[in-house]
Amino acid sequence: MANNGFDLARARVLISNDDGINAPGLKVLERVAQAVAREVWVVAPETEQSAVGHSLTRRRPLRIREVAQRRFAVDGTPTDSVLLAVRQIMADNPPDIVFSGVNYGGNLCDDVTYSGTVAAAMEATLLGVPAVAFSLVTDGAAIIHWETAEKWAPEVLGRLCAAGWPAAVVMNVNFPNLPARAVTGIQATSQGGGKAGQGMTASTDPHGEAIYWLGTEAHGERIRAGEDVEAVHRGAISITPLSLDLTDGPTLTALKASLR
Template sequence: MIDLSTARILISNDDGIHAPGLKVLETIAKSICDDVWVVAPETEQSATGHSLTLRRPLRIHKHGEKRYSVDGTPTDSVLLAMNEIMKDHKPNLVLSGVNRGGNLGEDVTYSGTVAAAMEATLLGVPAIALSQYFEDSNRVEWETALAHGPDVIRNLLKATWPANTLMNVNFPDLISKLVKGVSYTRQGRRKIGDDLAKGYDPRGEEYFWIGALRSQQEFLQGTDLHAIVNGSISVSPISLDFTDMTTLKKMQEAGQ
């Protein structure tokens, strides 16, 4: 359990230092804690996953008191925040987001938002990734995340969770008063990339553009995807241990 009255919160994202969702998360964080730091990528880093920059130097730019950007990935941002910018007084909670768009199902393996929370978790700090799902990119219900975010975070922090686990929160595409509550869910399945668009550039070179998700899908009850399409806030614990224990046990038994 984290005492928010004495907490130090680091926030980051994958949409970049100037993203509207980051401003929403700053407001959420400052409503529950007095000591909030921002260290985010300098530019958008969506779908970078848990990538780390190793082939070039990274630079930190200061934008104001307790506010910095890093010219790298979300993982780079959290790593430099913890081991350089805040090394003398590290945070005891990391919040990542609020992402413009959901991070549901296997999105978590691609997501830079979730990756920032992963990096914090690996560094021993509890972390929550937050995303605002939308169906129409011209209308993002930021007020929903803003209205419900503080209570969701406070409730999660009343309990403890394993050291290798992060929390993945998604807000539905509804105005705040229509949200049906919070559902604690498992990771669903929904695959992006089935729809490839092929074209040719002005030089006649062929290119491919990864298309959108299939719009009509049914999702299993109890999953993050089912919760979101049915109007609930989804909260999923995500483990960093990818080991399939059932299969491992069978292999060990077969080897005996």
């Protein structure tokens, strides 16, 4: 779909996530897809796989469990799920586009490198299928506004698919955890800086041994205009195009010059 528009109404959609086959955000995204697309398939991890990144299971066999028609659970990672969906479950008629999420918790700043939600979309893109990752920036709130993602996702998808995007790019969408009517708009953003939500809390187990919980402290991102976290903090929906090409152009140019 590189640089071209995309007719979502005629698409076969594959949905995956990292929160597992029974996650509420997955059900939200299923309803969204069923409302806007021709055909919807779900292939998601059997259990929660948050923060597993783009990991692939190599040391044991994987199992696929058919939950219902066009709905499958995989006892592996988000990457495993998308790979098996495209190359096995839907091999005879692959998906036209992949949606990942809706994740419980934001995927902003450097968190995208840990995210299984983003990794599922990355795997689809590597397999030649355009993909969008969706997350709801909950920040430990008592009230979770899933309805905001459900209301706004069709408009986000409509705009993205009308415009299209390059083949080696993943679209990363983050919804603010606000009532739908309180959302201030949709904004194209860059990936923010800072190691978000990866704090460490030290404790002891019942035997007195030291233990550590990761990712349990509040976010401490730098807030800069035009970045994903700043847009969400203002109540906007952030859309960040993430490139799968990790090459740093200026450094490559300088390195080539130095090696002549």
